[in-house]
Amino acid sequence: MNEALTSPLPLSNAERALLHEVGFADESLRTGTAVLIDDRMRVAQSNIPDQLEILPLAQALETHDFVQDLMFGLVGPEANADIRAIADTMQPPLGHFIWVKAGAKLRLPVQCFSMIETPQARQFTHDITLIEAGAEVEMIGGAMVPPALHRGRHITLSETYLRAGARCTSVGIEHWAPGMEVHSYSFAQLETGAQSDTTAILLAPIREHVAQSRTELGADAISSTQTVVFAPEGTHRRIDSETRLTAPGARAKEITRMVSTGGEIDNLARMIGAATQTEGFLGCDGLKLTDQGAIRAVPALDAQAEGTALSHEASVGRIDGEKLAYLMASGMEEEAARNLIVQGFLAPAETRMPEDLRDRVAAMIVSAKSGGM
Amino acid sequence: MLEISGLSVEVAGKSVLEGIDLSLGQGELHVLLGPNGSGKSSLLAAIMGLPAYRIVAGEIRLCGEKINEMPLSERARRGIGMAFQRPPGLDGVTVSAFAAALQAQDRLQSEAAALDLADFSRRELNVGFSGGEIKRWEILKLMLQDPQLVLFDEPESGVDLEHVIAVGQAIDRIVRRPEAARTGLVITHTGTILHHVRADRAHILRGGRLIASGAAEALFTHVQAHGYTAPDV
Numbered sequence: 001m002n003e004a005l006t007s008p009l010p011l012s013n014a015e016r017a018l019l020h021e022v023g024f025a026d027e028s029l030r031t032g033t034a035v036l037i038d039d040r041m042r043v044a045q046s047n048i049p050d051q052l053e054i055l056p057l058a059q060a061l062e063t064h065d066f067v068q069d070l071m072f073g074l075v076g077p078e079a080n081a082d083i084r085a086i087a088d089t090m091q092p093p094l095g096h097f098i099w100v101k102a103g104a105k106l107r108l109p110v111q112c113f114s115m116i117e118t119p120q121a122r123q124f125t126h127d128i129t130l131i132e133a134g135a136e137v138e139m140i141g142g143a144m145v146p147p148a149l150h151r152g153r154h155i156t157l158s159e160t161y162l163r164a165g166a167r168c169t170s171v172g173i174e175h176w177a178p179g180m181e182v183h184s185y186s187f188a189q190l191e192t193g194a195q196s197d198t199t200a201i202l203l204a205p206i207r208e209h210v211a212q213s214r215t216e217l218g219a220d221a222i223s224s225t226q227t228v229v230f231a232p233e234g235t236h237r238r239i240d241s242e243t244r245l246t247a248p249g250a251r252a253k254e255i256t257r258m259v260s261t262g263g264e265i266d267n268l269a270r271m272i273g274a275a276t277q278t279e280g281f282l283g284c285d286g287l288k289l290t291d292q293g294a295i296r297a298v299p300a301l302d303a304q305a306e307g308t309a310l311s312h313e314a315s316v317g318r319i320d321g322e323k324l325a326y327l328m329a330s331g332m333e334e335e336a337a338r339n340l341i342v343q344g345f346l347a348p349a350e351t352r353m354p355e356d357l358r359d360r361v362a363a364m365i366v367s368a369k370s371g372g373m
Numbered sequence: 374m375l376e377i378s379g380l381s382v383e384v385a386g387k388s389v390l391e392g393i394d395l396s397l398g399q400g401e402l403h404v405l406l407g408p409n410g411s412g413k414s415s416l417l418a419a420i421m422g423l424p425a426y427r428i429v430a431g432e433i434r435l436c437g438e439k440i441n442e443m444p445l446s447e448r449a450r451r452g453i454g455m456a457f458q459r460p461p462g463l464d465g466v467t468v469s470a471f472a473a474a475l476q477a478q479d480r481l482q483s484e485a486a487a488l489d490l491a492d493f494s495r496r497e498l499n500v501g502f503s504g505g506e507i508k509r510w511e512i513l514k515l516m517l518q519d520p521q522l523v524l525f526d527e528p529e530s531g532v533d534l535e536h537v538i539a540v541g542q543a544i545d546r547i548v549r550r551p552e553a554a555r556t557g558l559v560i561t562h563t564g565t566i567l568h569h570v571r572a573d574r575a576h577i578l579r580g581g582r583l584i585a586s587g588a589a590e591a592l593f594t595h596v597q598a599h600g601y602t603a604p605d606v
Contacts, residue, residue, distance in 0.1 A: 320461065321424065322461045323461045323463055325423050325424055325445060326457065326460055326461050326463070327463075327471075327474075328444075328445045328446040328449065329421055329422075329423070329445055329446075329449055329454075329455055329457075330449055330454070330471075330475060330514060330517070330518050331446055331449035331450045331475065331518055332446060332449075332474055332475070333446055334446065336474060337446075340463075340466055340470065340471070340474055341463065341466065343465070343466070343470070344463055344464055344465030344466030344467075344470070344497070345464060345465055346465065347465035362470075
């Protein structure tokens with residue numbers, strides 16, 4: 001293992017300030033922190049090691065035998081060219097291993113962030129999260145680049161295991177650069193009675209973003225996912241999700257809200273009812289605010305077992321004239337009323353947001369809508 | 374304050390109001406009575422300037438100024454405010470964000486409690502509101518906007534009896550405020566609200582026409598006895 005790449009190097013104040021934009025807080029305010037910058041794990045710290053371990057993945061592979069069974073446990077290393085590139089080129093692997101021990105109820109969130117500081121850098125990462133039986137954790141994650149960085153490539157693979165009865169609430173905010181190419185692959189397995197509540201906020205301009213996720217739910221597992229997507233001109237996002245309900249009692253709800261002001265958004269969501277007594281819902285709503293770009297929403301329901309109940313709602317349209325008139329009747333100019341409606345449309349449900357992130361996300365939405373990101 | 378003369382209005386090419394003449398003096402509270410589909414809400418919408426309502430004849434004057442062509446938001450800024458009967462839900466737009474957009478956060482703080490809406494700041498506008506909450510929110514919304522002419526579209530509909538009193542008192546408080554009375558025009562289908570507000574005059578609309586005007590109490594008594602008809606003079 002290359003010690004230089006895995007040994008900690010304290011974050012500078014400038015780096016902290018940048019990461020703060022996407023939810024970073026001082027390590028003392030979190031249960032644990034993982035920060036990866038360029039090709040180095042800069043922080044891998046747990047404040048309560050008996051309940052939470054955070055290690056660079058390369059180190060975790062050496063420390064814990066079982067980690068090798070988790071790695072590529074939810075997706076094969078040959079699944080596609082990007083994942084093959086991660087498997088082949090990163091020796092040792094670059095990324096974090098987060099392990100929440102059985103029964104741990106973490107009072108403060110765990111935070112994990114990625115950043116690229118070197119222009120035109122190629123970053124290939126592999127993260128593994130293991131939340132043991134009965135554990136409860138809140139995760140805050142994000143990605144960031146310095147304002148001067150325009151181009152680069154980030155390919156990431158994450159594998160998340162929620163053991164029986166585990167609970168995880170997570171919020172992720174991505175703020176890559178307008179000329180960047182990002183491919184992210186996310187695989188999750190929820191065992192019996194596990195619960196996952198995920199919010200992804202994708203607002204900043206980006207040349208190409210491909211986000212693929214696969215989630216498998218066991219008996220009585222519950223998954224709720226909310227994705228907020230904004231695409232200004234020059235941005236192309238492709239979000240491809242698959243949720244598989246594999247055992248009785250599994251329930252999943254997946255909501256995607258998209259706004260295009262000239263960019264392109266492809267949203268392919270697939271809900272698979274593979275067992276009886278399962279429930280799945282897909283909601284895909286889009287606002288198209290200019291003639292440029294496109295929103296293509298394709299919700300797909302795949303009922304494979306008797307007794308599965310799957311449904312979806314999908315809509316793409318312009319701002320409702322009645323809502324606009326309602327706000328203007330209070331004295332708002334049309335542009336201000338439009339902004340308020342779009343901001344509201346993109347705002348994640350507040351119950352999902354940690355208190356200290358709410359105002360920051362609201363400010364990001366305003367900034368994204370006004371072209372300030 | 375408000376002068377309407379010979380007003381005819383169409384919605385999608387269909388006539389909804391014909392030849393309306395109406396005058397509201399500063400500080401007066403008037404009530405509009407009439408059966409369903411008589412044009413009451415259309416009259417309020419035309420005064421407010423909602424986009425679907427096209428004035429084809431006549432004029433509306435606010436404080437002497439003709440406002441026929443004035444855009445909706447400009448009318449609001451000139452002092453017209455409206456409490457909607459069925460306002461649209463605005464997902465994600467919180468009460469506090471709305472107040473911030475109107476720069477009225479202080480008023481939200483000071484006025485919400487009186488309407489039993491003190492804990493509403495993080496609620497989304499009209500999303501999941503009960504019938505009574507919608508009406509009370511629409512009144513609070515007017516307080517945030519602080520208009521001179523207030524239009525109420527059926528403020529008591531969908532409100533339980535206990536809250537009808539609160540809504541009536543709030544309307545009275547808005548219009549009859551001691552520092553400077555506002556002018557008000559209230560649509561009431563059932564007339565229940567008249568037990569709780571002190572109206573000066575009432576008008577009956579039928580088939581898009583104003584068929585009678587008079588003292589509020591007398592005209593409502595007539596409506597209770599004879600329906601929405603013009604009293605014999």
